[in-house]
Amino acid sequence: MRDQLFIAGQWTPAARGGRLPVIDPATEEVIHHVAAATAEDVHAAVSAAHTAFEHGPWRRMSGAERAGYLRRIAAAIRDRQDELARLEVLDNGKPLPEAAWDIADAAGCFDFYADLAEELDGAVETIALSDARFTSKAVREPIGVAGAIIPWNYPLLMAAWKVAPALAAGCTVVLKPSELTPLTALELGDIAQSIELPPGVLNIVTGTGPDAGQPLCDHPGVDKLAFTGSVPTGSKVMAAAARDIKRISLELGGKSPFIVFDDSDVEKAVEWILFGIFWNQGQVCSATSRLLVQDGIHDRLVDRLVLETGRIRIGNGLEDGTLLGPLVSKGQFDKVLAMIDRARQQGATVAAGGGRAEGFEAGYFIQPTVLLDTPLDSEAWREEFFGPVLSVRRFSDEAEAVRLANDSRFGLAAAVMSADDARAERVAAALRAGIVWINCSQPTFTEAPWGGYKQSGIGRELGRWGLANYLETKQITRFVSDNPWGWYIK
């Protein structure tokens, strides 16, 4: 396990010598320490990225050459798949099969953007002008130095979602992982070194939000900020970016609705509802954490949901058969338990779970929880738990379902289930969210756009949209007429 900062292709201690503990959330043991970067380290990392961008080979080489590096990163991740998945479990707590899925997805993300890097070669768009004396074309160029700040729920995958398209575009990167889960991001530095990525193209600084994240946002040498995290932090990132008009993309929180109509199959509905809220302990930005069930199916569905929720196997993510691990940290554990208590006080009925999981001497384990009749104005209906807590309400008709679903300051994702395809499409069109799932919840594909409406963010990651986040568009226009311009000189 690496414990230093990765700057200009070298492992470097933090300038002030600070260190941060890494805690296994299943045991509460300190398993490692990493360097705690401060503004001086961030400055060194941005300078390295700037030098690599301005003077290094990265942005000058062809997209096909950059694709070669990206594919080597993907292959190196796959070579270390099992080890990286285990590190992710130790750091984040998630069940091993989920971590294995994340690592495979991270490798796939580098391969996907390798293909797009190749397509950038010769991607010149000729523009038809209304004036035949000129010809014009549009070309795409990398923005420059990208600062990437990521959360703790999918540590390596969130790094891949930003680093892969940024590198494909020809940008250089300073990556700041969450202080809660720095381990696999640091291994990405190891991989960069092993495949001989040119120095300074990828720099990794571990540290807290205020000490390392904020200086990265404030640094004038950063041209683009790509942030995933909470709304309050996203707002700070945006304010910092505004000072010198940095480009930004923000992937923020959500309180996503799942609408189930009464023509749905109860078994299928319950399976997707469980997946939509308990996958990754509910620490998923797109978790469908508000369930809207039509009257005609409500009682049957809720009975089955409560039964299956009680059967979910809680345990250390490294144990076979675990479906729900611990939350990531003491802070997150305390926050979610306090929110469940307030939900009770504000009138919700706890139908399943509702507290600390029994039988664990240590670890941040919380029971998967179902809250019924959650009041519309309560915190439990309106705010993100970012934990394994589902808030349920009933509805009577389609118009009410859409109205309740859209009544949120967030707009990241939504799901709708119905046997009536026309109705599902109609509701999908009416939902104010960046991602809508029909008859499922959560499957995520590297090829498809990801991001939110309203306070859930700005811009889209993944797919071609993800690459566009790191590109500027340049117009090159040529005067081709043999005649003089004839404005000042007749």
Ligand code: NAD
């Ligand atoms: P957070 O906002 O607390 O932290 C995110 C990152 O920002 C961390 O690396 C943190 O160190 C850094 N940070 C904190 N303060 C900063 C500052 N002042 N300046 C710059 N950086 C700073 O969020 P979190 O608790 O790590 O993650 C949970 C949140 O992330 C949830 O709200 C969740 O919905 C959201 N999320 C969104 C997506 C998405 O794709 N939309 C994906 C995952 C998580």
